Amino acid sequence: MPEKPEVITVCKTLEKQILGKKIVDCHVYWDNIIVGKTNEFEEKIKGQTIEAMTTRGKWLVFFLSQDALLIHLRMEGRFYFRKMGEERSKHEHVVFVFENQEEMRFHDVRKFGKMMLVPKQDVFSLRPLNELGYEFDDPMLTEEYLLDKWQKKRLPIKSVLLDQSIIAGIGNIYDDEILFLSHISPFQRANTLTREEATLIIKNTRIVLEKAIQMGGTTIKSFESSEGVHGLFQNELAIHGRKNGICPVCGNRIEVTKIGGRGTYYCPFCQIEKKEAA
DNA sequence: ATCTATGCCTGGTGGC
DNA sequence: TGCCACCAGGCATAGA
Numbered sequence: 001m002p003e004k005p006e007v008i009t010v011c012k013t014l015e016k017q018i019l020g021k022k023i024v025d026c027h028v029y030w031d032n033i034i035v036g037k038t039n040e041f042e043e044k045i046k047g048q049t050i051e052a053m054t055t056r057g058k059w060l061v062f063f064l065s066q067d068a069l070l071i072h073l074r075m076e077g078r079f080y081f082r083k084m085g086e087e088r089s090k091h092e093h094v095v096f097v098f099e100n101q102e103e104m105r106f107h108d109v110r111k112f113g114k115m116m117l118v119p120k121q122d123v124f125s126l127r128p129l130n131e132l133g134y135e136f137d138d139p140m141l142t143e144e145y146l147l148d149k150w151q152k153k154r155l156p157i158k159s160v161l162l163d164q165s166i167i168a169g170i171g172n173i174y175d176d177e178i179l180f181l182s183h184i185s186p187f188q189r190a191n192t193l194t195r196e197e198a199t200l201i202i203k204n205t206r207i208v209l210e211k212a213i214q215m216g217g218t219t220i221k222s223f224e225s226s227e228g229v230h231g232l233f234q235n236e237l238a239i240h241g242r243k244n245g246i247c248p249v250c251g252n253r254i255e256v257t258k259i260g261g262r263g264t265y266y267c268p269f270c271q272i273e274k275k276e277a278a
Numbered sequence: 279a280t281c282t283a284t285g286c287c288t289g290g291t292g293g294c
Numbered sequence: 295t296g297c298c299a300c301c302a303g304g305c306a307t308a309g310a
Contacts, residue, residue, distance in 0.1 A: 001302095001303070001304080032286075032287090058304085072304085072305085074303085074304055074305075075287090075302085075303060075304065076288095091288095108287095109287085109288060109289070110286085110287045110288060110289085110302095110303085111286075111287050111288080112286065112287065112303080112304070112305085114305085128305095128306095152279075152280075153280080153281095154280080154281085155280085155281075162304080164304090164305085171303095171304075172303070172304085260282095261282095261283095261302090261303075262302090262303070262304095263302075263303085
C-alpha cells in the first residue's frame, strides 16, 4: 500500500524511464479508474509529452504539455513497461503508448487506483490536490498547526494521522511506526494530545518517512516501484506487521487490533493511553 | 461540523 | 481438494 515514501520511489523510478517521452496513444480498459469521462481522457492525453514529475501527498503528478496528469496508486497500483503487442494481463487497465512503441501500463489488481487530467497551471489549487494538508517536510507543519487541527477531533490519533487534509502522505503502516516511536497510544483521542506530543509526532514523522525514502520505501506484498524494484524499509519496521512479535523496546507482546477499521499494531506497555481529564 | 457506514474491488485465507 | 464466506484497506460519498 503505497504511502509517501513509496510514491516518491515510484516517481523517481518513472522519471528515469519516461521523462521527455511523448504519449501517442492511450487505452483505458476499466472506466472507474478514470475520474471524469474516459474517452475525453484518452483523447486529451494523446500527443502530450511528459515534461516533469513530482508528488503531492500520495498523488503522482505528471506535468504534460498541456495538462497535469494525476495518478493515485491507492492499494496496489503499479507500472509495468511492455512492448506494443505484448499480451495485456487482466490487471493492466490503462495503457500509455510512447513513440518508440514502448508502453507504460497501469497494473492494479484491486482496481482502486485513480487517474485524471487537471489544468496544469492550477493543479495545486484545484481538487483534489488543494484539499491536502502539509507535506511531512513542509516547515509550515508545526505544533501550533497540528494542535489547531486536532482541537476538534475526538477520533483516535491513529485515525487522525491518516487524515490527508491535515498531513498528506501518511498511510496505515507509517502511522503505526510514528506512534510507536512517539510512545503514544493509537487510541489516544487527537484533542487530548499535548504540545510535547505534537512535537514528538512531527519529529518522528520526519524521521520515519525520510529514512523510508532513503531506503526506497517499504515492500509489503503489493508494492514495487517498478517491475522488480523493491524497497528495503520493511526490514526497519519496528511495529507494523509484527504479528505475534515482541516489542523491540520492552520485550512485551505486540498487540494487534482495529482502529477505525484499520489494522493497528502497537505496544500496550510503551504506548499507554492517558485517560481524558474529567 | 464531525463522525460512521457503505461502496469500490479481488486474491488470499480459513472453515468445512 | 473444492467451495464459499469473509476480509483488507485509501478514499469518496451519503447519511446520521
